Amino acid sequence: MKQIKIDPITRLEGHGKIDIFLNDDGEVANTYFQIPELRGFEQFCVGRPVEEMPRITTRICGVCPEAHHMAAAKACDAVFHVEIPSAAKKLRSLLYNVFFAGDHTTHFYALGGPDFIVGPDAPAAERNILGVVKKVGLEVGGKVIEMRKRTQQVIKTLGGKQTHQITSMPGGVSKGISIEEAKEIEKHCEWFVEFGKFTIQAFNDIVLKNQVYVDLILSDTFSHKTYYMGLVDENNKVNFYDGKVRVVDPDGKEFVKYSPNEYLENVAEHVEPWTYLKFPFLKKVGWKGFVDGKDSGVYRATPLSRLNAADGMPTPLAQAEYEKMYSTLGGKPVHATLATHWARIIELLSGAEMALDLIRDPEITSTHIRNIPTEIPTEGVGIVEAPRGTLTHHYTTDERGILTKVNLIVGTTNNYAPISMSINKAARGLIKKGVEVTEGTLNKIEMAFRAYDPCFGCATHYMPGKMPIELRIYDSSNNLIDLVRRNP
Amino acid sequence: MAKPKLALYWAASCGGCEIAVLDLHEKILDVANAFDIVFWPVALDFKYSDVRAMEDKSIDICLFNGAIRNSENEEMAHLMRDKSKLVVAFGACAHEGGIPGLANLTTKDAILKWVFKDSPSTVSNNGTYPQTHTRMPEGEIEIPEMWETVKALNQVIDVDYYIPGCPPQPDQIWGVIEYILSGQPMPAKGATLGAGDKTCCEECPRERKEKKLKQFFRPYEIISDPNECLLDQGIICLGPVSRSGCGALCPKANIPCRGCYGAPPNCPDQGAKMVSAISSVIDAHEPEEIEKILDQIVDPLGTFYRFSVPQSILRRVEKI
Numbered sequence: 029m030k031q032i033k034i035d036p037i038t039r040l041e042g043h044g045k046i047d048i049f050l051n052d053d054g055e056v057a058n059t060y061f062q063i064p065e066l067r068g069f070e071q072f073c074v075g076r077p078v079e080e081m082p083r084i085t086t087r088i089c090g091v092c093p094e095a096h097h098m099a100a101a102k103a104c105d106a107v108f109h110v111e112i113p114s115a116a117k118k119l120r121s122l123l124y125n126v127f128f129a130g131d132h133t134t135h136f137y138a139l140g141g142p143d144f145i146v147g148p149d150a151p152a153a154e155r156n157i158l159g160v161v162k163k164v165g166l167e168v169g170g171k172v173i174e175m176r177k178r179t180q181q182v183i184k185t186l187g188g189k190q191t192h193q194i195t196s197m198p199g200g201v202s203k204g205i206s207i208e209e210a211k212e213i214e215k216h217c218e219w220f221v222e223f224g225k226f227t228i229q230a231f232n233d234i235v236l237k238n239q240v241y242v243d244l245i246l247s248d249t250f251s252h253k254t255y256y257m258g259l260v261d262e263n264n265k266v267n268f269y270d271g272k273v274r275v276v277d278p279d280g281k282e283f284v285k286y287s288p289n290e291y292l293e294n295v296a297e298h299v300e301p302w303t304y305l306k307f308p309f310l311k312k313v314g315w316k317g318f319v320d321g322k323d324s325g326v327y328r329a330t331p332l333s334r335l336n337a338a339d340g341m342p343t344p345l346a347q348a349e350y351e352k353m354y355s356t357l358g359g360k361p362v363h364a365t366l367a368t369h370w371a372r373i374i375e376l377l378s379g380a381e382m383a384l385d386l387i388r389d390p391e392i393t394s395t396h397i398r399n400i401p402t403e404i405p406t407e408g409v410g411i412v413e414a415p416r417g418t419l420t421h422h423y424t425t426d427e428r429g430i431l432t433k434v435n436l437i438v439g440t441t442n443n444y445a446p447i448s449m450s451i452n453k454a455a456r457g458l459i460k461k462g463v464e465v466t467e468g469t470l471n472k473i474e475m476a477f478r479a480y481d482p483c484f485g486c487a488t489h490y491m492p493g494k495m496p497i498e499l500r501i502y503d504s505s506n507n508l509i510d511l512v513r514r515n516p
Numbered sequence: 517m518a519k520p521k522l523a524l525y526w527a528a529s530c531g532g533c534e535i536a537v538l539d540l541h542e543k544i545l546d547v548a549n550a551f552d553i554v555f556w557p558v559a560l561d562f563k564y565s566d567v568r569a570m571e572d573k574s575i576d577i578c579l580f581n582g583a584i585r586n587s588e589n590e591e592m593a594h595l596m597r598d599k600s601k602l603v604v605a606f607g608a609c610a611h612e613g614g615i616p617g618l619a620n621l622t623t624k625d626a627i628l629k630w631v632f633k634d635s636p637s638t639v640s641n642n643g644t645y646p647q648t649h650t651r652m653p654e655g656e657i658e659i660p661e662m663w664e665t666v667k668a669l670n671q672v673i674d675v676d677y678y679i680p681g682c683p684p685q686p687d688q689i690w691g692v693i694e695y696i697l698s699g700q701p702m703p704a705k706g707a708t709l710g711a712g713d714k715t716c717c718e719e720c721p722r723e724r725k726e727k728k729l730k731q732f733f734r735p736y737e738i739i740s741d742p743n744e745c746l747l748d749q750g751i752i753c754l755g756p757v758s759r760s761g762c763g764a765l766c767p768k769a770n771i772p773c774r775g776c777y778g779a780p781p782n783c784p785d786q787g788a789k790m791v792s793a794i795s796s797v798i799d800a801h802e803p804e805e806i807e808k809i810l811d812q813i814v815d816p817l818g819t820f821y822r823f824s825v826p827q828s829i830l831r832r833v834e835k836i
Contacts, residue, residue, distance in 0.1 A: 031654075031655050047657050049654035049655055057654045058652070058653070058654045060652065060657050062657065062659050063659075064586070064588055064659045064660045065528065065585065065586060065588075065660070065662075066627065066628075066631065066646075066662055067528060067585060067616045067619065068616075068619045068622070068624075068627035068631070070627075070630055070631060070635065071619070071622050071626050071627040071630045071631070072618040072619040072621060072622050072627070073618075074622070075621065075815060075818060076618075076815055076818045077734060077814050077815050077819075079734060079735055079736045080815075080818075080819070083771075083774065084615060084618075084822075086530075086532075087530045087532070087614070087615035087616075087682070088530060089530050089531060089532075090529070090530035090531040090532020090533065090534065090535050090536075090683060091530075091531045091532075091534075091535060093530075093532065104736075108736075134538075138538075158548055161545075169545075170542070173541050173542050173544070173545075174541075174542075176538065176539075176541060177541040177542070180539055180541075187769075188765055188766060188768070188769030188771060189765050189766070189769075190539060190686075191532045191535050191536060191539070191683050192532060192682060192683065194765075194766050194769055194771040195769050195770075195771065197735060197736055197771075198736040199736055202735075202769055202770040202771050203769045203770050291637075292636055292637060295637060296637050296638070296639050297635075297637045297638050297639065298639055298641065299632050299638065299639070299640060299641040299644055299645075300641065300644075300646075301641070301644045301645070301646055301647045301650050302646070302647070302650040302652065302657050302659065303646060303659060304646050304659060304662075306631070306632070306638065308637070315639070398739060400736065400737065400738070400739070401736060422636075428814065429734075429814075430814060430815065433636075435635050435636055435637060437637060
């Protein structure tokens with residue numbers, strides 16, 4: 029038996045490593061995707077005042093603190109049984125949609141995009157954001173940087189800090205915006221919509237017009253038939269901030285639609301001894317191991333999953349692209365994991381359009397932005413869509429609002445089993461007897477999970493993360509006989 | 517002249533420090549031009565083995581963020597120390613333990629028991645917890661060992677400088693980079709960079725009168741006056757015991773400071789200093805009345821030491 033290690037996995041937010049075992053014929057026997065860390069937020073938050081959660085749980089993930097900030101604030105509202113003012117909800121939702129547009133930009137251009145834009149087999153030293161700028165030109169690079177800068181500016185205005193936001197609290201938000209600030213934000217949002225259109229065009233030009241990439245996206249090596257999860261509004265359209273969780277089966281039929289406080293009836297988590305992360309699954313279907321299909325409780329919660337789980341996008345430009353994606357890829361649901369990149373930029377555009385609608389709403393500058401909670405705090409669940417999957421925060425407190433229990437099911441964690449399966453399938457498809465395992469091969473295996481934009485800072489709330497990769501090959505007596513690693 | 521070599525590494529952290537570096541925006545290109553970035557797992561495809569292959573002290577500066585939570589974090593801290601001329605503890609976690617350091621108020625066993633056995637969504641696998649070594653049919657696989665106690669970076673390796681904040685503010689990071697690139701002599705070892713030498717209050721636009729207080733409020737309980745000091749209004753704010761540098765971002769958004777920039781100069785313990793700050797503003801003399809007022813301050817430990825339990829005089833709570 030040979031063993032190959034990819035350690036740490038790179039261009040991934042958080043830590044992780046991959047072990048690949050080869051049998052004596054040089055074929056893949058099994059793969060293990062391990063998460064090496066656990067920070068223990070759920071336990072060390074016990075004893076803290078619940079209103080501090082929106083500013084403690086941001087530190088689960090510095091890449092998507094907005095998601096934890098919002099899920100925590102919504103869970104706090106539920107704990108205190110307080111309805112927040114309509115303007116507060118719009119301000120939170122505005123921040124959140126801008127965040128989605130910015131976060132998806134980072135992933136598409138800096139983390140996942142380099143594999144397509146620079147190329148999966150390009151030298152490791154060029155396969156990064158700097159290589160992207162080199163390939164597509166400084167002008168485009170400048171646009172990407174400007175997009176991040178503008179989204180971070182808006183988030184700082186609305187959230188108080190550009191990273192680790194502070195303004196959402198039980199009952200609403202601590203700070204509104206002035207008419208001048210609203211005008212400024214409106215200009216940014218108009219720019220975001222144009223950037224969204226530009227990104228869709230770039231994807232069409234660079235990826236869809238390259239048959240090699242399209243074949244790669246649609247290849248069986250990168251496909252799994254699973255259940256799909258995503259938050260939807262009352263019209264079953266994708267919603268990032270609020271709504272019910274809808275799950276469709278591998279044929280695309282609605283399996284369940286549940287409210288946040290019903291999550292424990294629908295989702296459970298499986299434990300394995302070889303990793304610090306748990307494997308969520310659909311409770312009503314059951315854990316059947318690392319397999320796909322209708323009989324396995326494995327589900328995915330990604331941009332593509334959200335599009336699969338919904339009936340459409342809430343905004344017109346994104347809806348048009350949504351229809352184009354499904355007609356190009358052969359109808360709903362799409363099982364091709366790499367199509368997640370396409371879904372992600374459709375969401376980028378949708379977030380930008382939603383933000384523009386919200387900032388043009390006259391109520392957005394209202395000063396009625398907080399209701400002071402009056403009821404005794406008890407228990408509550410808050411759910412939002414994090415960019416990397418459905419995010420659930422569940423708090424229980426004593427009568428003073430001091431936390432007694434905290435349970436979190438975090439974005440990327442939802443996808444732990446499917447990511448493991450995608451790695452396994454890609455490894456089996458790419459590592460064959462008599463074919464040299466190159467650094468490019470390893471990178472294509474990494475692409476299988478990079479499509480999920482996995483964030484193991486998040487998943488390891490639990491523990492923080494890192495990800496490099498090296499591949500160690502062991503013989504059947506477990507002696508190290510070869511080392512494949514990335515050479516710059 | 518060869519460009520100075522720069523490495524960025526993350527231990528037990530959230531990635532917010534990496535984002536703070538990306539938030540240099542267009543200046544990130546200047547950083548990429550001025551430095552040879554030899555290791556940065558979040559953005560570049562270099563692996564651990566690439567670092568191990570480097571000669572000792574061949575990296576000029578390593579910005580190390582994150583607390584030390586497990587064996588891998590600690591190993592990497594030693595490795596980066598060996599390979600780097602200067603190691604900077606970057607951000608609150610490396611500086612003082614940060615939010616992950618709150619885990620020192622509980623135990624490793626309690627964390628594992630909740631996560632892998634008791635939490636309501638968990639289906640226990642015959643009581644299995646993660647193991648450092650697991651024998652699978654194909655061979656043995658390993659994960660790092662989680663430590664009982666979370667540590668700040670200088671509790672495991674020698675640290676040259678500190679850049680505080682959760683996360684460090686991008687303008688402050690840029691200030692430090694500009695200083696390094698200017699070729700001016702570096703400050704004395706152990707210095708705090710990218711921060712002020714006063715308190716957060718000095719940067720806060722609110723007016724503080726050091727009012728005497730008979731009542732404290734939790735932030736959600738009142739709508740605070742936007743111009744008056746939050747502490748004067750009875751909202752616990754760590755501004756008086758926190759280092760300046762962020763520009764008082766939280767109080768400006770009507771939210772009290774939680775001290776992420778650490779203690780100000782010449783203050784050995786942020787939480788102890790906060791206790792004395794509170795006692796000086798309480799408007800009562802009878803022990804019973806004092807106690808009644810102090811009871812309104814919930815979770816003083818987790819609030820006064822929000823970012824600094826591992827570096828504090830407490831280090832950890834032994835029994836819970």
